[in-house]
Amino acid sequence: MEPNAILDTIYSDVLAGAPYVIAAYALIWLVLFVYVVVVISRLKATEKRMALLEELVSKGND
Secondary structure, eight states: OOHHHHHHHHHHHHHHHHHHHHHHHHHHHHHHHHHHHHHHHHHHHHHHHHHHHHHHHHHHHO
């Protein structure tokens, strides 16, 4: 077998699975993005609660 024939065989095998690899990476990035958005939204909600609590504590000390 010629070296080019071997490379053609390898590339045809690799390219056949490329859509699955691309889809897997896209799914991982999507899940990571959703996770970050959820964490940021919960952090903002917690910061709002903390600000309210600080306001209530400062009013109670007056």
